[in-house]
Amino acid sequence: MFLRSALSLWPLARNGTRSYSSTGVTKLVAVTVDDQTGIATVNLQRPPVNSLNLELLTELSSSLTDLEKNKSRGIILKSYSDAVFSAGIDILEMYKCEEERVTLFWSALQEVWIKLYGHFAPTVACINGHAPAGGCLLALSCEYRVMVKEKTIGLNETKLGIVAPQWFIASLVNIIGQRQSEVALTTGKMFTTEEALRIGLVDEMAENTEDAFSKSLEFFKKFKNISPFARAQTKAFIRESTIQALVKNREKDLKMFINEIRKENVQKGLGQYLESLKKRKVS
Numbered sequence: 612m613f614l615r616s617a618l619s620l621w622p623l624a625r626n627g628t629r630s631y632s633s634t635g636v637t638k639l640v641a642v643t644v645d646d647q648t649g650i651a652t653v654n655l656q657r658p659p660v661n662s663l664n665l666e667l668l669t670e671l672s673s674s675l676t677d678l679e680k681n682k683s684r685g686i687i688l689k690s691y692s693d694a695v696f697s698a699g700i701d702i703l704e705m706y707k708c709e710e711e712r713v714t715l716f717w718s719a720l721q722e723v724w725i726k727l728y729g730h731f732a733p734t735v736a737c738i739n740g741h742a743p744a745g746g747c748l749l750a751l752s753c754e755y756r757v758m759v760k761e762k763t764i765g766l767n768e769t770k771l772g773i774v775a776p777q778w779f780i781a782s783l784v785n786i787i788g789q790r791q792s793e794v795a796l797t798t799g800k801m802f803t804t805e806e807a808l809r810i811g812l813v814d815e816m817a818e819n820t821e822d823a824f825s826k827s828l829e830f831f832k833k834f835k836n837i838s839p840f841a842r843a844q845t846k847a848f849i850r851e852s853t854i855q856a857l858v859k860n861r862e863k864d865l866k867m868f869i870n871e872i873r874k875e876n877v878q879k880g881l882g883q884y885l886e887s888l889k890k891r892k893v894s
Protein backbone atom coordinates (compact mmCIF):
# COMPACT_ATOMS: atom_id res chain seq x y z
CA MET A 612 0.00 0.00 0.00
CA PHE A 613 2.75 2.37 1.08
CA LEU A 614 4.84 1.42 -1.92
CA ARG A 615 1.95 2.03 -4.30
CA SER A 616 1.18 5.47 -2.96
CA ALA A 617 4.85 6.47 -2.91
CA LEU A 618 5.31 5.28 -6.46
CA SER A 619 2.20 7.04 -7.69
CA LEU A 620 4.18 10.25 -7.34
CA TRP A 621 6.50 9.15 -10.13
CA PRO A 622 5.99 9.96 -13.82
CA LEU A 623 4.27 7.52 -16.20
CA ALA A 624 5.26 3.83 -16.19
CA ARG A 625 7.00 2.30 -19.22
CA ASN A 626 7.87 -1.41 -19.35
CA GLY A 627 7.70 -1.76 -15.59
CA THR A 628 10.04 1.14 -14.96
CA ARG A 629 9.61 4.87 -14.60
CA SER A 630 12.18 7.12 -16.17
CA TYR A 631 12.79 10.33 -14.43
CA SER A 632 14.87 13.45 -14.76
CA SER A 633 14.73 16.47 -12.48
CA THR A 634 14.84 18.85 -15.42
CA GLY A 635 12.32 16.92 -17.49
CA VAL A 636 15.08 16.16 -20.02
CA THR A 637 17.48 13.32 -19.34
CA LYS A 638 20.97 14.72 -19.54
CA LEU A 639 23.95 13.86 -17.36
CA VAL A 640 22.08 11.79 -14.79
CA ALA A 641 19.31 9.37 -15.75
CA VAL A 642 17.05 7.95 -13.06
CA THR A 643 14.87 4.88 -13.64
CA VAL A 644 12.58 3.49 -10.98
CA ASP A 645 11.47 -0.15 -11.09
CA ASP A 646 7.71 -0.26 -10.76
CA GLN A 647 7.65 -3.52 -8.84
CA THR A 648 10.44 -2.94 -6.34
CA GLY A 649 10.60 0.85 -6.11
CA ILE A 650 14.39 0.62 -6.53
CA ALA A 651 15.92 3.55 -8.41
CA THR A 652 18.88 3.22 -10.74
CA VAL A 653 20.85 6.42 -10.99
CA ASN A 654 22.98 6.29 -14.11
CA LEU A 655 25.83 8.78 -14.50
CA GLN A 656 26.20 9.59 -18.18
CA ARG A 657 28.73 12.25 -18.90
CA PRO A 658 31.05 10.91 -21.61
CA PRO A 659 33.81 10.10 -21.88
CA VAL A 660 34.65 9.38 -18.22
CA ASN A 661 31.85 10.79 -16.02
CA SER A 662 34.17 13.43 -14.60
CA LEU A 663 32.28 15.46 -12.02
CA ASN A 664 31.53 18.99 -13.17
CA LEU A 665 29.06 21.54 -11.83
CA GLU A 666 26.28 20.50 -14.21
CA LEU A 667 26.51 16.79 -13.42
CA LEU A 668 26.65 17.43 -9.67
CA THR A 669 23.70 19.82 -9.82
CA GLU A 670 21.60 17.19 -11.61
CA LEU A 671 22.71 14.45 -9.25
CA SER A 672 21.86 16.62 -6.27
CA SER A 673 18.34 17.34 -7.47
CA SER A 674 17.80 13.68 -8.41
CA LEU A 675 18.74 12.70 -4.85
CA THR A 676 16.33 15.27 -3.44
CA ASP A 677 13.53 13.91 -5.62
CA LEU A 678 14.30 10.32 -4.64
CA GLU A 679 14.18 11.30 -0.98
CA LYS A 680 10.84 13.12 -1.49
CA ASN A 681 9.36 10.24 -3.47
CA LYS A 682 10.46 7.73 -0.84
CA SER A 683 12.45 5.48 -3.13
CA ARG A 684 13.02 2.00 -1.72
CA GLY A 685 16.70 1.99 -2.63
CA ILE A 686 19.28 3.48 -4.96
CA ILE A 687 21.80 1.83 -7.27
CA LEU A 688 24.43 4.30 -8.45
CA LYS A 689 26.17 3.22 -11.65
CA SER A 690 27.84 4.46 -14.81
CA TYR A 691 26.62 4.40 -18.41
CA SER A 692 30.12 3.22 -19.29
CA ASP A 693 31.65 -0.21 -18.69
CA ALA A 694 35.10 1.36 -18.55
CA VAL A 695 34.80 4.18 -16.04
CA PHE A 696 32.46 4.59 -13.05
CA SER A 697 33.64 8.17 -12.58
CA ALA A 698 37.06 9.77 -13.17
CA GLY A 699 36.43 12.00 -10.14
CA ILE A 700 36.41 15.76 -10.21
CA ASP A 701 36.69 17.28 -13.65
CA ILE A 702 40.14 18.79 -13.38
CA LEU A 703 38.99 21.72 -15.49
CA GLU A 704 36.77 22.75 -12.52
CA MET A 705 39.97 23.27 -10.50
CA TYR A 706 42.45 24.34 -13.14
CA LYS A 707 42.47 28.06 -14.03
CA CYS A 708 38.99 28.32 -12.52
CA GLU A 709 36.82 31.41 -11.91
CA GLU A 710 35.92 32.14 -8.26
CA GLU A 711 32.14 32.21 -8.85
CA ARG A 712 32.06 28.90 -10.70
CA VAL A 713 34.42 27.09 -8.36
CA THR A 714 32.34 28.22 -5.37
CA LEU A 715 29.20 26.77 -6.96
CA PHE A 716 31.09 23.65 -7.98
CA TRP A 717 32.51 22.82 -4.54
CA SER A 718 29.20 23.64 -2.83
CA ALA A 719 27.45 21.22 -5.22
CA LEU A 720 29.96 18.47 -4.41
CA GLN A 721 29.41 19.03 -0.68
CA GLU A 722 25.66 18.91 -1.22
CA VAL A 723 25.77 15.66 -3.21
CA TRP A 724 27.94 13.99 -0.58
CA ILE A 725 25.68 15.13 2.27
CA LYS A 726 22.57 13.87 0.46
CA LEU A 727 24.04 10.57 -0.70
CA TYR A 728 25.91 9.75 2.50
CA GLY A 729 22.80 10.54 4.53
CA HIS A 730 20.14 9.13 2.17
CA PHE A 731 17.38 7.42 4.14
CA ALA A 732 16.99 4.47 1.74
CA PRO A 733 19.61 1.75 1.17
CA THR A 734 22.24 2.76 -1.37
CA VAL A 735 24.55 0.58 -3.49
CA ALA A 736 27.43 1.62 -5.71
CA CYS A 737 27.50 -0.63 -8.74
CA ILE A 738 31.11 0.17 -9.66
CA ASN A 739 31.22 -0.94 -13.25
CA GLY A 740 34.43 0.90 -14.11
CA HIS A 741 37.45 2.71 -12.68
CA ALA A 742 36.69 4.92 -9.69
CA PRO A 743 39.55 7.27 -8.80
CA ALA A 744 39.30 10.14 -6.28
CA GLY A 745 35.86 11.81 -6.48
CA GLY A 746 34.58 8.65 -8.21
CA CYS A 747 35.74 6.66 -5.21
CA LEU A 748 34.09 9.23 -2.91
CA LEU A 749 30.70 8.63 -4.55
CA ALA A 750 31.13 4.87 -4.06
CA LEU A 751 32.23 5.34 -0.44
CA SER A 752 29.08 7.36 0.24
CA CYS A 753 26.89 4.35 -0.51
CA GLU A 754 26.21 1.58 1.99
CA TYR A 755 27.40 -1.29 -0.19
CA ARG A 756 29.85 -1.60 -3.05
CA VAL A 757 29.84 -4.18 -5.84
CA MET A 758 32.76 -3.80 -8.23
CA VAL A 759 33.50 -5.35 -11.60
CA LYS A 760 36.80 -7.26 -11.67
CA GLU A 761 40.01 -5.78 -13.06
CA LYS A 762 39.07 -2.15 -12.40
CA THR A 763 40.70 0.31 -9.99
CA ILE A 764 39.48 2.42 -7.08
CA GLY A 765 41.03 4.75 -4.53
CA LEU A 766 41.60 8.26 -3.23
CA ASN A 767 44.69 9.19 -5.25
CA GLU A 768 44.70 12.94 -4.47
CA THR A 769 48.30 13.03 -3.17
CA LYS A 770 49.44 11.76 -6.58
CA LEU A 771 48.03 14.99 -8.04
CA GLY A 772 49.78 17.07 -5.35
CA ILE A 773 46.49 17.85 -3.58
CA VAL A 774 45.12 16.93 -0.17
CA ALA A 775 41.92 14.94 0.26
CA PRO A 776 39.54 16.98 2.48
CA GLN A 777 38.54 15.62 5.90
CA TRP A 778 35.17 14.35 4.70
CA PHE A 779 36.77 12.34 1.90
CA ILE A 780 39.12 10.86 4.51
CA ALA A 781 36.33 10.14 7.00
CA SER A 782 34.33 8.36 4.29
CA LEU A 783 37.28 6.02 3.72
CA VAL A 784 38.23 5.56 7.40
CA ASN A 785 34.63 4.58 8.20
CA ILE A 786 34.99 1.67 5.80
CA ILE A 787 38.58 0.40 5.93
CA GLY A 788 39.81 1.87 9.23
CA GLN A 789 42.49 4.39 10.15
CA ARG A 790 45.66 2.42 9.47
CA GLN A 791 44.70 1.18 6.01
CA SER A 792 43.37 4.65 5.15
CA GLU A 793 46.56 6.39 6.23
CA VAL A 794 48.69 4.15 4.05
CA ALA A 795 46.27 4.37 1.11
CA LEU A 796 45.86 8.16 1.30
CA THR A 797 49.48 9.12 1.88
CA THR A 798 50.62 6.98 -1.05
CA GLY A 799 47.66 7.88 -3.29
CA LYS A 800 47.05 4.15 -3.72
CA MET A 801 44.70 2.92 -6.44
CA PHE A 802 43.47 -0.56 -5.52
CA THR A 803 42.58 -3.20 -8.07
CA THR A 804 39.12 -4.71 -7.53
CA GLU A 805 40.76 -7.81 -6.07
CA GLU A 806 42.84 -5.75 -3.59
CA ALA A 807 39.85 -3.59 -2.69
CA LEU A 808 37.81 -6.70 -1.91
CA ARG A 809 40.57 -8.06 0.33
CA ILE A 810 40.67 -4.94 2.52
CA GLY A 811 36.88 -4.45 2.58
CA LEU A 812 36.90 -1.32 0.45
CA VAL A 813 34.38 -3.13 -1.74
CA ASP A 814 31.95 -5.78 -0.57
CA GLU A 815 31.62 -7.96 -3.64
CA MET A 816 33.38 -8.55 -6.91
CA ALA A 817 31.46 -9.10 -10.16
CA GLU A 818 32.32 -10.52 -13.57
CA ASN A 819 30.80 -7.69 -15.57
CA THR A 820 28.26 -4.86 -15.37
CA GLU A 821 25.24 -7.16 -15.63
CA ASP A 822 26.55 -9.37 -12.85
CA ALA A 823 27.37 -6.28 -10.74
CA PHE A 824 23.87 -4.95 -11.24
CA SER A 825 22.18 -8.19 -10.24
CA LYS A 826 24.45 -8.48 -7.17
CA SER A 827 23.54 -4.88 -6.31
CA LEU A 828 19.84 -5.78 -6.43
CA GLU A 829 20.44 -8.71 -4.08
CA PHE A 830 21.68 -6.31 -1.39
CA PHE A 831 18.20 -4.87 -0.88
CA LYS A 832 16.81 -8.31 -0.01
CA LYS A 833 18.75 -8.18 3.27
CA PHE A 834 16.14 -5.70 4.50
CA LYS A 835 13.08 -7.73 3.54
CA ASN A 836 12.16 -8.35 7.16
CA ILE A 837 13.54 -5.14 8.65
CA SER A 838 11.41 -2.13 9.47
CA PRO A 839 12.37 0.66 6.99
CA PHE A 840 12.15 3.21 9.82
CA ALA A 841 14.43 1.22 12.15
CA ARG A 842 16.90 0.70 9.30
CA ALA A 843 16.95 4.35 8.23
CA GLN A 844 17.19 5.74 11.75
CA THR A 845 20.05 3.37 12.60
CA LYS A 846 21.91 4.50 9.47
CA ALA A 847 21.28 8.14 10.42
CA PHE A 848 22.69 7.61 13.93
CA ILE A 849 25.77 5.83 12.62
CA ARG A 850 26.52 8.47 9.96
CA GLU A 851 25.41 11.59 11.87
CA SER A 852 28.76 12.68 13.32
CA THR A 853 30.56 12.26 9.98
CA ILE A 854 27.92 14.31 8.17
CA GLN A 855 27.71 17.00 10.86
CA ALA A 856 31.50 17.50 10.72
CA LEU A 857 31.02 18.87 7.20
CA VAL A 858 27.60 20.50 7.67
CA LYS A 859 28.99 22.67 10.49
CA ASN A 860 32.10 23.59 8.49
CA ARG A 861 30.90 24.00 4.93
CA GLU A 862 32.09 27.58 4.60
CA LYS A 863 35.51 26.82 6.08
CA ASP A 864 35.87 23.73 3.88
CA LEU A 865 34.99 25.80 0.80
CA LYS A 866 37.57 28.48 1.67
CA MET A 867 40.24 25.82 2.27
CA PHE A 868 39.48 24.22 -1.08
CA ILE A 869 39.69 27.50 -2.96
CA ASN A 870 42.91 28.55 -1.17
CA GLU A 871 44.49 25.19 -1.79
CA ILE A 872 43.76 24.90 -5.48
CA ARG A 873 44.74 28.49 -6.20
CA LYS A 874 48.31 27.91 -5.02
CA GLU A 875 50.79 28.33 -7.83
CA ASN A 876 52.39 24.92 -7.33
CA VAL A 877 48.96 23.22 -7.23
CA GLN A 878 47.88 24.93 -10.46
CA LYS A 879 51.15 23.92 -12.09
CA GLY A 880 50.70 20.30 -10.90
CA LEU A 881 47.09 20.16 -12.16
CA GLY A 882 48.17 21.48 -15.55
CA GLN A 883 50.89 18.83 -15.81
CA TYR A 884 48.47 16.12 -14.68
CA LEU A 885 45.98 17.11 -17.37
CA GLU A 886 48.74 16.96 -19.96
CA SER A 887 49.88 13.54 -18.73
CA LEU A 888 46.29 12.23 -18.93
CA LYS A 889 46.09 13.27 -22.54
CA LYS A 890 49.29 11.34 -23.36
CA ARG A 891 48.49 8.12 -21.45
CA LYS A 892 45.99 5.32 -22.03
CA VAL A 893 44.69 2.78 -19.48
CA SER A 894 43.86 -0.72 -20.80
Ligand SMILES: CCCCCCCCCC/C=C/CC(=O)SCCNC(=O)CCNC(=O)[C@H](O)C(C)(C)COP(=O)(O)OP(=O)(O)OC[C@H]1O[C@@H](n2cnc3c(N)ncnc32)[C@H](O)[C@@H]1OP(=O)(O)O
Pocket residue numbers: 659660662694695697698699700701702703741743744745746767768771773774775776777867868871872885888889891892893894
Ligand atom coordinates in the same frame (compact mmCIF):
# COMPACT_ATOMS: atom_id res chain seq x y z
C1 LIG B 1 45.01 21.97 3.89
C2 LIG B 1 44.27 21.41 2.74
C3 LIG B 1 42.80 21.21 2.89
C4 LIG B 1 42.14 20.48 1.74
C5 LIG B 1 41.70 21.37 0.62
C6 LIG B 1 41.06 20.69 -0.57
C7 LIG B 1 42.02 20.17 -1.62
C8 LIG B 1 41.42 19.81 -2.93
C9 LIG B 1 40.81 18.44 -3.03
C10 LIG B 1 40.31 18.19 -4.41
C11 LIG B 1 39.86 16.80 -4.60
C12 LIG B 1 39.94 16.21 -5.80
C13 LIG B 1 39.44 14.85 -6.05
C14 LIG B 1 39.43 14.45 -7.53
O1 LIG B 1 38.52 13.79 -7.92
S1 LIG B 1 40.68 14.96 -8.55
C15 LIG B 1 40.49 14.04 -10.03
C16 LIG B 1 41.27 12.78 -9.92
N1 LIG B 1 41.01 11.92 -11.04
C17 LIG B 1 41.94 11.17 -11.57
O2 LIG B 1 43.07 11.16 -11.17
C18 LIG B 1 41.49 10.31 -12.73
C19 LIG B 1 42.18 10.68 -13.95
N2 LIG B 1 41.74 9.86 -15.06
C20 LIG B 1 42.17 8.60 -15.28
O3 LIG B 1 42.93 8.04 -14.53
C21 LIG B 1 41.65 7.92 -16.51
O4 LIG B 1 41.08 8.88 -17.34
C22 LIG B 1 40.60 6.84 -16.21
C23 LIG B 1 39.49 7.36 -15.32
C24 LIG B 1 41.27 5.62 -15.55
C25 LIG B 1 39.97 6.38 -17.56
O5 LIG B 1 40.95 5.97 -18.46
P1 LIG B 1 40.62 5.84 -20.01
O6 LIG B 1 41.83 5.33 -20.68
O7 LIG B 1 39.34 5.10 -20.18
O8 LIG B 1 40.28 7.33 -20.48
P2 LIG B 1 41.33 8.49 -20.78
O9 LIG B 1 42.38 8.55 -19.76
O10 LIG B 1 41.79 8.35 -22.20
O11 LIG B 1 40.41 9.78 -20.64
C26 LIG B 1 39.51 10.19 -21.64
C27 LIG B 1 39.49 11.70 -21.69
O12 LIG B 1 39.00 12.19 -20.43
C28 LIG B 1 39.95 13.09 -19.85
N3 LIG B 1 39.91 12.95 -18.38
C29 LIG B 1 40.09 11.84 -17.67
N4 LIG B 1 39.91 12.07 -16.36
C30 LIG B 1 39.62 13.38 -16.25
C31 LIG B 1 39.35 14.24 -15.14
N5 LIG B 1 39.30 13.80 -13.89
N6 LIG B 1 39.10 15.53 -15.39
C32 LIG B 1 39.12 16.01 -16.65
N7 LIG B 1 39.39 15.24 -17.76
C33 LIG B 1 39.63 13.95 -17.54
C34 LIG B 1 41.29 12.63 -20.43
O13 LIG B 1 42.22 13.67 -20.37
C35 LIG B 1 40.88 12.28 -21.85
O14 LIG B 1 40.75 13.51 -22.55
P3 LIG B 1 41.11 13.59 -24.11
O15 LIG B 1 40.17 12.64 -24.79
O16 LIG B 1 40.88 15.02 -24.45
O17 LIG B 1 42.54 13.17 -24.25
